[in-house]
Amino acid sequence: MRRVAVLFILGFFWPALAFGQGYMARLLHHPVPGGVAVVPLGAGDAAPRAFLGKDRVMVLRDSDGQWIAVVGIDLKTGTGRQALRVEGGTQGDRSFQVGGKQYKSQHITLKNKSQVNPDPEQVRRYEREYKEQIDAYRRFRDAGPSNVSLDRPVNGRLSSPFGLRRFFNGQERNPHSGLDFAVPAGTPVKAPADGVVTIVADYFFNGKTVFIDHGQGFITMYCHLSAFQVHEGQPVRRGDVIGKVGATGRATGPHLHWNVSLNNARVDPAIFINAFQP
Structure with missing residues (x-):
């Protein structure tokens, strides 16, 4: 009996052992559009x-x-195989499968009509600001993040989830590329991991905004703030207050x-706080 019990236990755990899945793989692997794929790259001394x-x-x-490779999957990615090019090691290139996921819709009414249909000068401003943000998302520092299981930047109710199809005054715009927390104005916003502040700016759509680079293309952004408590280029530690919630x-x-954002793909923040909904 004892031997049968031992074999049952080994059999139960064998799939995890066979695939070599560690803690981060189990936490982060949600390979859908807007999700994350964790791809095993084998053992070895050098990354x-x-x-x-x-x-x-x-x-x-x-x-x-x-x-492991921790791969951000863009929301616009279709289902099917994606190729990952690998340099170094002895395992060769890899691939992973992207599954499907349906996202809900959200209808929002705005009193300020220019935030639905900006005038030409506002469009030029937005384009400048958008380029600045994309440049920040594309940066890659070799230093790895202090943690990928992130703290919540505020403690509060999750409101608008990631990936919503958004309609402003009846007009469809880009899907919701982040996660919203419904918390009062003035609530302190804290860094969920160590990093370097790369943007402190007041943007047309995002309002007062902070970017933190956590290393290896792992970037977080905080929008609609009422106040800043950091400056560009400032190193921050996990738990440091970076600003205050606003509108x-x-x-x-x-x-x-x-x-x-991972590898310049905006992904569901819920994955990193163990709140992902399949």
């Missing part, structure tokens, strides 16, 4: 380098000692809009 298209991908050593920019009331 390999991985690329999805032209964008370099985060590579970490997981709790089981294996190297600046395109917002109907006080809340925090929080983005997470």
Whole structure:
């Protein structure tokens, strides 16, 4: 009996052992549009380098000692196979499968009509600001993040989830690229991991905004703030207050809009706080 029991236990755990899944793989692997794929890269002393298209991908050593690629999947990605180019190591290139996911719709009414249909000067301003943000998202520092299981930047109710199809005054716009927290104005916003502040700016749509670079293409953004408590280039530690919640920019009331980006793909922040809904 004892031997049968031991074999049952080994059989129960064998799939995890066979695939070599460590803690980060189990936490982060949700390979859908707007999700994250964790791709095993094998063991070895030196970290390999991985690329999805032209964008370099985060590579970490997981709790089981294996190297893994942590790949952000853009919301516009279709279902099917995606190729990952790997440099270094002896395992060769990799691929992963992207599954499907349906996102809900959200209809918002704005009194400020220019935030639905900006005039030409406002469009030029937005284009400048958009380029500045994309440049920040594309940066890749070799230093790895202090943690990928993130703290919530504020404690409060999750309101608008990631990926919503958004309609402003009846007109469809880009899907919701972050996660919203419904919290009062003035609530302190805290860094969920160590990093370097790369943007402190007041944007047309995002309002007062802070970007933090956590390393290896892992970037977080905080929007609609009422006040800043950091400056560009400042190192921050996990738990440091970076600003306060507000309703600046395109917002109907006080809340925090929080983005997470990997390899220049905006992904669901809920994955990193163990709140992902399949």
